Amino acid sequence: MNSIIVAALAFALVFGSAAAAMFLRDLLPDHHLSTDSKDAARLGVSLIATMVALVLSLLIASAKDANDARRDHLVQMSADAVLLDRQLALYGPETKESRSLLRSAIAATLQRYWPAGGARQQTMEPSGSPIEELYEKIEALPPGNAAQSLFRDKALTETFDIGRRVALLFGNLQTAIPTPFLVALVFWLCIIFASYGLFAPRNATVVGVLGLCALSASVAIFLILELDRSIGGLLQVSGDPLREALARLGR
Secondary structure, eight states: HHHHHHHOOOOHHHHHHHHHHHHHHSSOOOGGGGGGHHHHHHHHHHHHHHHHHHHHHHHHHHHHHHHHHHHHHHEEEEEHHHHHHHHHHHHHHGGGGHHHHHHHHHHHHHHHHTTTTTOOOSSSOOSTTTTTHHHHHHTSSSSOSSHHHHHHHHHHHHHHHHHHHHHHHHOOOSSSSHHHHHHHHHHHHHHHHHHHHSOOOSSSSHHHHHHHHHHHHHHHHHHHHHHHSSSTTTOOOOOHHHHHHHHHHTT
């Protein structure tokens, strides 16, 4: 689901819980709003707030790990592409077509996921990867002398590594954040904000503060989901390593 939709839904539920609790207070008997009742509610809410903090820390750590892993795959894939181009160049002029195909593949990847104009595509499924075609072209090269045979074998290994990293990087571009974690987080936030609305005075200042707090919580959820997406999201990894690799190809 789109990160903006999830964040907007979270805001509506959390702030709606606080607003509903404010109006529910008028229907409750006075002894339900006594000091003892407030103290008991605060204890329970404190426990829930601790669980929210733990879940938030887990979600942030999970999103950051996914982002770091994709950035590492991109850097390594860029380095592998440069090494592959050099090995093909050392093999001989017979690899001109393969080197051109490699350069085209890198350029197409940049245009698709990191376009120069900054416009992001709506669909991010990697399709039509030329890595398999490149592997077949290199495999079809004649072994030649001992040096050419060595460069050919190394080129095949590098091509296989690039294909594996492409699969890891672009194979699943959806968020890896578990949905039950998000559901539990929003549910607990609703309980916390409902307790605020139940015992807080009903005036414009309180409503405004609760609205800002609910907005802050939903923005945090939005940023976590965007960080986890890495490719195509607001906090996507930089395509600079791939651009630098493209600039070095064919030399």
